[in-house]
Amino acid sequence: AQSVTQPDARVTVSEGASLQLRCKYSYSGTPYLFWYVQYPRQGLQLLLKYYSGDPVVQGVNGFEAEFIKSNSSFHLRKASVHWSDSAVYFCAVSGVQQGTGSKLSFGKGAKLTVSP
Amino acid sequence: GPKVLQIPSHQIIDMGQMVTLNCDPVSNHLYFYWYKQILGQQMEFLVNFYNGKVMEKSKLFKDQFSVERPDGSYFTLKIQPTALEDSAVYFCASSRTGGAAEQFFGPGTRLTVL
Numbered sequence: 298a299q300s301v302t303q304p305d306a307r308v309t310v311s312e313g314a315s316l317q318l319r320c321k322y323s324y325s326g327t328p329y330l331f332w333y334v335q336y337p338r339q340g341l342q343l344l345l346k347y348y349s350g351d352p353v354v355q356g357v358n359g360f361e362a363e364f365i366k367s368n369s370s371f372h373l374r375k376a377s378v379h380w381s382d383s384a385v386y387f388c389a390v391s392g393v394q395q396g397t398g399s400k401l402s403f404g405k406g407a408k409l410t411v412s413p
Numbered sequence: 414g415p416k417v418l419q420i421p422s423h424q425i426i427d428m429g430q431m432v433t434l435n436c437d438p439v440s441n442h443l444y445f446y447w448y449k450q451i452l453g454q455q456m457e458f459l460v461n462f463y464n465g466k467v468m469e470k471s472k473l474f475k476d477q478f479s480v481e482r483p484d485g486s487y488f489t490l491k492i493q494p495t496a497l498e499d500s501a502v503y504f505c506a507s508s509r510t511g512g513a514a515e516q517f518f519g520p521g522t523r524l525t526v527l
Contacts, residue, residue, distance in 0.1 A: 301455075329513040333518070338520055339520050340416075340417055340504070340517070340518035340519045340520045340521070341504070341506075341518040342414075342518075343515050343516075343517075346513075346515065348513060387456070391513055399461075399508075399511070399512060399513050399514070399516070400458045400461065400469060400471075401446075401448075401458060401516065402455075402457075402458065403448075403455050403456040403457075404455060405453075405454065405455050406455075
């Protein structure tokens with residue numbers, strides 16, 4: 298079974314401050330990890346993904362995440378947030394099934410509000 | 414970037430009726446997915462679909478659910494008959510390849526069953 302826990306449902310940070318959104322996953326095999334962002338009335342958009350290699354992955358708009366296998370974590374970070382980063386952020390995990398599409402398991406999401 | 418469209422954005426129906434949710438996937442994508450999100454809960458995988466067939470489905474994909482993509486048109490999720498517990502936001506996604514390829518998501522259809 299695969300699952301994701303995002304412990305912080307709502308996060309508020311000031312513009313220009315740093316951000317960390319936490320994600321812990323459970324998956325018995327080799328996980329494929331994703332962060333998606335959802336802006337109001339839009340579909341989820343991929344921020345970044347980790348398959349293998351360097352455990353720190355860079356994404357769009359200055360976001361990065363670090364895969365820590367020993368802690369089963371994949372936290373999202375940004376050094377300096379902008380008001381336009383206000384959105385809902387989802388962490389997801391998948392395994393690879395041969396011959397099929399992937400099956401993403403999502404966390405509940407973290408609603409980020411960037412205050413002026 | 415590539416966009417997935419979903420029609421309608423909101424649907425209200427009476428319990429027991431049939432509903433069809435429509436998804437217009439990215440044009441060259443071959444794999445299609447439906448996810449369900451009940452208010453306040455996680456988005457959960459329902460089904461994936463490739464080459465005209467369901468490849469994998471979850472326990473949430475009840476017998477009353479069906480999916481199809483006739484002649485490369487909309488990828489649809491049909492629920493017949495609907496139940497109160499089907500009220501949720503349904504997200505469609507598509508990917509160009511299988512495996513762990515990036516899935517592109519639509520904005521969702523909010524289904525309310527009365």
